Amino acid sequence: MPTIQEVAKKAGVSVATVSRVLNDNGPVSSNTRKKVQAVIDELNYQPNLLGRNLRRSETRMILVLLQNISNPFYSKIVKGMEDTAHENGYNVLICNTNTDIDLESIYLDFLKNKLVDGVIFTCTAMVTAEFNKLAKNYPVVLCNEYNKDIKAPIVTIDNEIAGYEATSHLIKLGHKKIGMISVNNVGSSYDRMKGYMRAIEEAGLEVNDDYIVYHTFSYKGGMRGIKQLFELDDPPTAVFCISDLIAVGAIKELKSKGLRVPNDVAIVGFDNNSIAPMYDPSITTIAQPRYDIGKKTMEIMLQRIKGSGNNNYIVKLEHDLIIRESTLPSID
Amino acid sequence: MPTIQEVAKKAGVSVATVSRVLNDNGPVSSNTRKKVQAVIDELNYQPNLLGRNLRRSETRMILVLLQNISNPFYSKIVKGMEDTAHENGYNVLICNTNTDIDLESIYLDFLKNKLVDGVIFTCTAMVTAEFNKLAKNYPVVLCNEYNKDIKAPIVTIDNEIAGYEATSHLIKLGHKKIGMISVNNVGSSYDRMKGYMRAIEEAGLEVNDDYIVYHTFSYKGGMRGIKQLFELDDPPTAVFCISDLIAVGAIKELKSKGLRVPNDVAIVGFDNNSIAPMYDPSITTIAQPRYDIGKKTMEIMLQRIKGSGNNNYIVKLEHDLIIRESTLPSID
DNA sequence: AAATTAAATGTAACGGATTACATAAGACTT
DNA sequence: AAGTCTTATGTAATCCGTTACATTTAATTT
Numbered sequence: 001m002p003t004i005q006e007v008a009k010k011a012g013v014s015v016a017t018v019s020r021v022l023n024d025n026g027p028v029s030s031n032t033r034k035k036v037q038a039v040i041d042e043l044n045y046q047p048n049l050l051g052r053n054l055r056r057s058e059t060r061m062i063l064v065l066l067q068n069i070s071n072p073f074y075s076k077i078v079k080g081m082e083d084t085a086h087e088n089g090y091n092v093l094i095c096n097t098n099t100d101i102d103l104e105s106i107y108l109d110f111l112k113n114k115l116v117d118g119v120i121f122t123c124t125a126m127v128t129a130e131f132n133k134l135a136k137n138y139p140v141v142l143c144n145e146y147n148k149d150i151k152a153p154i155v156t157i158d159n160e161i162a163g164y165e166a167t168s169h170l171i172k173l174g175h176k177k178i179g180m181i182s183v184n185n186v187g188s189s190y191d192r193m194k195g196y197m198r199a200i201e202e203a204g205l206e207v208n209d210d211y212i213v214y215h216t217f218s219y220k221g222g223m224r225g226i227k228q229l230f231e232l233d234d235p236p237t238a239v240f241c242i243s244d245l246i247a248v249g250a251i252k253e254l255k256s257k258g259l260r261v262p263n264d265v266a267i268v269g270f271d272n273n274s275i276a277p278m279y280d281p282s283i284t285t286i287a288q289p290r291y292d293i294g295k296k297t298m299e300i301m302l303q304r305i306k307g308s309g310n311n312n313y314i315v316k317l318e319h320d321l322i323i324r325e326s327t328l329p330s331i332d
Numbered sequence: 333m334p335t336i337q338e339v340a341k342k343a344g345v346s347v348a349t350v351s352r353v354l355n356d357n358g359p360v361s362s363n364t365r366k367k368v369q370a371v372i373d374e375l376n377y378q379p380n381l382l383g384r385n386l387r388r389s390e391t392r393m394i395l396v397l398l399q400n401i402s403n404p405f406y407s408k409i410v411k412g413m414e415d416t417a418h419e420n421g422y423n424v425l426i427c428n429t430n431t432d433i434d435l436e437s438i439y440l441d442f443l444k445n446k447l448v449d450g451v452i453f454t455c456t457a458m459v460t461a462e463f464n465k466l467a468k469n470y471p472v473v474l475c476n477e478y479n480k481d482i483k484a485p486i487v488t489i490d491n492e493i494a495g496y497e498a499t500s501h502l503i504k505l506g507h508k509k510i511g512m513i514s515v516n517n518v519g520s521s522y523d524r525m526k527g528y529m530r531a532i533e534e535a536g537l538e539v540n541d542d543y544i545v546y547h548t549f550s551y552k553g554g555m556r557g558i559k560q561l562f563e564l565d566d567p568p569t570a571v572f573c574i575s576d577l578i579a580v581g582a583i584k585e586l587k588s589k590g591l592r593v594p595n596d597v598a599i600v601g602f603d604n605n606s607i608a609p610m611y612d613p614s615i616t617t618i619a620q621p622r623y624d625i626g627k628k629t630m631e632i633m634l635q636r637i638k639g640s641g642n643n644n645y646i647v648k649l650e651h652d653l654i655i656r657e658s659t660l661p662s663i664d
Numbered sequence: 665a666a667a668t669t670a671a672a673t674g675t676a677a678c679g680g681a682t683t684a685c686a687t688a689a690g691a692c693t694t
Numbered sequence: 695a696a697g698t699c700t701t702a703t704g705t706a707a708t709c710c711g712t713t714a715c716a717t718t719t720a721a722t723t724t
Contacts, residue, residue, distance in 0.1 A: 014674045049445035051710030054382040075402030094426040113381035346704045383680030
């Protein structure tokens with residue numbers, strides 16, 4: 001692995017000249033340029049980025065923290081981030097945190113230790129105060145997750161309205177007993193629940209606390225949610241699930257109970273996961289503009305790195321209700 | 333962001349001493365150690381990793397290239413890699429290549445430019461000759477994908493035997509007309525097909541070329557595959573799909589044709605994707621030891637970095653046939 | 665032809681750590 | 695008390711680029 005010194009020596013010029021050729025800044029006569037380029041090609045020289053990054057004290061790398069790469073929801077978001085980053089000469093690195101606070105803090109050291117120029121969170125295990133301190137000192141953006149006290153740029157959809165629309169859709173189909181399978185302690189699901197409640201109240205119905213159950217953000221969570229709801233004396237006829245994965249679990253559990261979807265129970269999911277159209281029945285859901293969310297998040301990140309923009313705002317993008325088989329008007 | 337110089341100055345010692353405290357190598361009196369540590373804590377000093385990495389010329393980072401993070405198949409593999417890496421003081425970075433050769437080559441520059449110590453491929457768009465050249469000069473390991481001419485450590489399962497077992501399972505259920513939905517130009521699927529053929533021949537049946545169709549590695553590929561197979565005059569009664577995603581598409585398409593799985597057509601998938609148990613019917617499949625594949629791959633990577641091991645071997649781990657509803661003996 | 669300006673190239677400091685080597689101080693022999 | 699051996703600490707080179715500044719060379723002006 002040759003260094004810039006060796007290239008310079010072999011080409012009979014100074015390292016400064018080689019650097020000028022490499023970065024195409026500063027004047028170089030076309031003769032020397034050719035000569036230097038020839039040596040670069042011959043030695044197959046590639047500048048050591050550790051040296052360069054150290055000198056420039058920037059790496060043009062953005063770290064994206066995912067709870068779990070396997071969550072297909074994030075793939076398009078990441079694509080949006082990547083495209084925007086690449087357009088601007090940045091690269092995206094992805095790390096799995098598994099909601100492990102220790103792991104998360106290792107990855108944050110990458111930021112503090114200058115290995116990456118910024119970090120995008122799609123989830124965090126940190127307490128808010130600590131997070132805010134981090135956000136004050138380093139370029140940090142939150143994508144699709146938040147709570148009220150966080151002081152950092154946030155990109156998301158309007159979850160309250162989305163919850164409202166999902167629930168209103170069920171109400172319009174004639175349902176009066178609408179359950180909800182949610183998860184605890186997540187800002188977005190809290191807002192979805194507020195929308196759910198508002199829809200019910202505005203329709204002149206009453207919110208039944210027994211109809212709101214909390215489980216994990218997973219297939220199994222959906223199965224348990226249905227079990228809990230159907231142990232009630234008067235179970236709901238429609239269920240709004242906080243995610244498509246939960247909806248899949250819910251449907252699977254309903255089927256195993258001999259109940260048909262949508263004929264006996266209607267189901268709405270959330271996220272427009274890749275499973276949603278594939279499942280049987282295909283699942284009515286709220287589609288988030290994932291690519292645009294990623295794109296916008298990265299744009300804000302790049303602004304923050306350049307030092308512009310402040311630390312205290314939220315960007316809400318448009319979502320869509322996609323109606324599929326799981327809420328078709330009953331065919332019976 | 334304080335530097336080691338500032339810490340040294342404030343503590344009234346040399347940078348060498350601070351470095352000794354930081355890395356806990358070399359002798360330091362407990363007095364100075366305490367003094368230095370106090371300053372480190374006070375300034376909240378963190379060593380700049382660009383400086384350190386440059387000096388050490390290692391980064392203790394391993395880059396894992398995924399075609400697409402959303403493929404849930406890889407999440408457990410990555411987990412295995414991560415755990416092994418962390419145990420050894422390494423970190424894992426993930427990048428999406430989208431089978432884009434240009435993007436891939438940017439990420440490979442991370443390796444050539446010393447930003448990462450090694451690269452694990454789970455797919456590659458490179459031509460074999462180029463790949464082999466890379467593998468000769470840098471620590472590179474292939475995970476779960478290969479072709480015969482590649483000269484690099486490879487970790488995988490025995491796809492020929494897996495294909496044989498999947499097909500034999502269908503034969504044992506009494507099927508005589510067995511189709512296969514495969515993809516082109518992938519080493520692993522070629523081997524699975526060889527196993528499929530061997531099973532058919534050993535059972536005294538005949539391989540029907542019309543029963544082997546090639547489509548994309550996706551849900552849609554499965555739908556198209558079924559369409560093609562069921563345009564035949566004498567369509568198969570069972571289909572071996574090269575992946576669970578394909579199997580899902582196949583089942584969805586069969587259902588829309590009014591055919592029942594497994595009653596009318598039996599389906600076997602591959603990978604034991606997270607959808608496989610969730611789908612309706614749940615899908616019989618070949619489970620790969622994903623965590624162990626990841627673990628083994630990383631172990632080999634770390635050996636390669638330390639300079640041991642050669643470049644020309646293949647590690648095959650054990651797989652399992654998991655029988656689920658999609659191949660239950662017909663209940664009619 | 666001398667003076668001024670512009671272009672091309674070089675020298676050396678710098679970014680932030682690690683570490684070989686040198687030196688100083690203290691402990692231990694004899 | 696002089697000499698030897700540890701232990702503790704410091705000095706400065708080093709990793710590999712970038713770039714401000716200095717210097718040389720060429721082009722232009724008067």
